[in-house]
Amino acid sequence: MDYRNKLLPMEKVFRDPVHNYVYVQNQVILDLINTKEFQRLRRIHQLGTTSLVFHGAEHTRFSHSLGCYEVARRICDSFERNYPSKTPGDGLWDNSERLVTLCAALLHDIGHGAYSHTFEHIFHTDHESYTEHIITDPETEVNQVLRRVSPKFPSEVASVISHKYPNPQVVQMISSQIDADRMDYLLRDSYYTGTNYGTFDLTRILRVMRPYKDGIAFSISGIHAVEDFIVSRFQMYLQVYFHPVSRSMEMILSHLLQRANEIYGDATNDNSKQRDFIPYFLMPFFNHNATVADYLRLDDGVLNTYFQQWEDDKDPVLNDLSNRFLNRIPLKSVRFTRETEYLLPELRSLIEKAGFNSTYYTAINNSYDLPYDAYDPSTTKPRTQIELMQHDGSLVELSTVSALVAAITGRVSGDERFFFPKKMLSEDDSELFHPIYKEFQSYIKNGILLDAKGGQR
Known part of the structure; x- marks a missing residue:
């Protein structure tokens, strides 16, 4: 039997707290799981700094990737059993896909790096681009496994992730507004954070999913399960993903990497600034010549080890930020609006007077998301809308028949925050600092930045 169709002598299972079991039947899937690039995902947290808020959120990209595979496997099984293609072009499921x-x-997140989103911002990397590179690079074990299927198979897999694959059913199963990726991470993140916001009826969703010529639709009888999924995602973003303390720790991590980048960049250009400790695995990123192999050497543990070294660094900012990150000393934050944004320079000035470098001890962060976005072809990256199939086979877009979804469609959730040292909220009575703290605090009430008239506007 050729490698493409080779099955394991006996089905292998991975015990999983979300799906109970993850079933592996294909030899190629097991071989991909055993590659060093996939095993690296065990060492990368799924939710980055969120575990510093929800202490149970220690799960990894590895477990999520297995979960995404398992959801996709169940969808394929359902489509093969209930909607098999009978003639070419009939819009039903072709199981050769x-x-x-x-x-x-399985591989959709293979390119995520150490503390990926924060790292990407500082070093201008892109996990989606790295995913494609890892899949298509002949030097990776992942690529070598995929090439056993066929020489063009790595490119086909990569094209699914980049949305260029010609079959929209396959693309939407992996990336759409209800896909295997989102279904797993909502349930998994909800489980590990100890919250219930992300729970929804996965079994019902999978039952009402069906293929059609232009992608994937949902039987209209399952509209309430679809609504529940949309609301669950909405709640998870507000309650978990946008948590201000998690965002605060991201800001500290960002400034820590920024400071390290500046210090070692200076040392590279000026021999008089050479340092005793060299973070060798990060140097390719400081020097802007990193390869895929350099990227794959990094994981959360590598960065944390460097942060521990930097706790004793002679640079006071690098030293302090490392301590703040490792020992969970978050910045505080205040919400602001367009009307109160003009006050931020004044707040930064007061923070400087209190002895903090505002470059490293203040930050602006906005976290926004659309809980559901009806298709708009004029946008840069239009989202595939959710289609419901009626009893006569016609399609309707979800928000046109759901008052609940219509109420939140296109409505941005989230906020914009200004981060600053907790000491600025101190009630210290010393003559030197008390006036600064008092003036700073006069602009803030209940975590909201007030305008000059004392209102939020």
Whole structure:
């Protein structure tokens, strides 16, 4: 039997707290799981700094990737059983697409790096681009496994993740507004954070999913399960993903990496600034010549080890930020609006007077998300809308028949915050600092930045 269709002698399972079991039947899937690039995902947290708020959130990109694969496998099984293609072009499921779908689901996050989103911001990397590179680079074990299927198979898998694959059913199964990725991470993140916001009826969603010519739709009888999914995602963003303390720790991490980048960049250009400790795995990123191999050497543990070294660094900012990150000393924050934004320079000035470098001890962060976005072709990256299939086979867009979804469609959730040292809220009575603290605090009430008239506007 050729490698594409080779099954394991006996089905292998991974015990999983979300799906109970993850079932692996294909040899190629097991071989991909055993590659060093995929095993690296065990060492990368799924939610980055969120574990510093929800202490149970220690799960990894590895477990999420297995979960995404498992959801995609169940969808393929359902489509094969209930909607098999009978004639070419009939819009039903062609099961020859199964393996490329499962591989793309398993590998969709293979390019995530150490504290990925924060790291990307500082070093201008892109996990989606790295995902494609890892899949298509002949030097990776992942690529070597995929090439056993066929020489062009790595490119096919990568094209699913980049949304260029010609079959929209396969693409939407992995990336859409209800896909295997989102279904797993909502349930998994909800479980590990100890919250219930992300729970929804996965079994019902999978039952009402069905293929059609232009992608994937949902039987209209399952509209309430779809509504529940949209609301669950909405709640998870507000209550978990946008948590201000998690964002605060991201800001500290960002400034810590920024400071390290500046220090070692200076040392590279000026021999008089050479340092005793060299973070070798980060140097390619400081020097802007990193390769895929350099990227794959990094994980959360590598960065944390460097942060521990920097706790004793002679640079006071690098030293302090490392301590703040490792020992969870978050910045405080205040919400602001366009009307109160003009006050931020004044707040930064007061923070400078209190002895803090505002470059490293203040930050602006906005976290916004659309809980559901009806298709708009004029946008840069239009989202695939959720289609419901009626009993006569016609399609309707979700928000046109759901008052609940219509109420939140296009409504941005989230806020914009200004971060600053907790000491600025001190009630210290010393003559030197008390006036500064008092003036700073006069602009803030209940975590909201007030305008000159004392209102939020």
